Amino acid sequence: MKKILFISRHSPYGTSQAREALEALLAAAVYGQDTQVLFMDDGVFQLVNNQNSATIDQKSLGASLPALPLYDVEKIYVHSESLRNRGISANELVLDSVQIIDSQAVSRLLAQQDQLLSF
């Protein structure tokens, strides 16, 4: 089984990258790979609660993310500095099972993977 880390670094609605990352992530998980995800930079905006994307006629990404553990994606990492720089605290996230990690831990996480996929 391959260790695959999805790195999602873009905000949810400005481009389709965040949505595509989620779809690819769920597909990989269905195929039984050791699938993990890291949210960093503007990617942390995907996790903000109270998203109401109906106002721009788009499906809510925030509402989809809590499905990750159901697909056996249980290792969900969030870069602490990215949260801090954007003034987002841990209790404002749509997922409560995330691991918030600093830059050094991100560095170690990358070094452990067989494959990195960046979105």
Place this chain on the structure above:
Amino acid sequence: MSTLHTVNKSPFSHTALNSCLTVCGPDDGVILLEDGVYGAMASAPSHTQLKEILARGIRVYALKPDVDARGIGEKLMAEVELADYEKFVQLSVQHRCVQSWY
């Protein structure tokens, strides 16, 4: 070697290089390409951070065709090595994973 980081955005208008350098590990390499080559300039906002990475022994490359195309060859930091496409391919296979910062 563990991860080859590719950066293709200018540090004058994007944070991709900054993020890359923040999480770059000891066995990693960095290659700047497309507009990413502006990050090798001595005047770049990421200059100090790049110096620190180089001091830690991490090698940093800039893709020569992209440097030449932009006419910035004379303005680059001396420690940044120039790589041709062949070298880029070699680096890609020498590292276990490739992470694209864009």
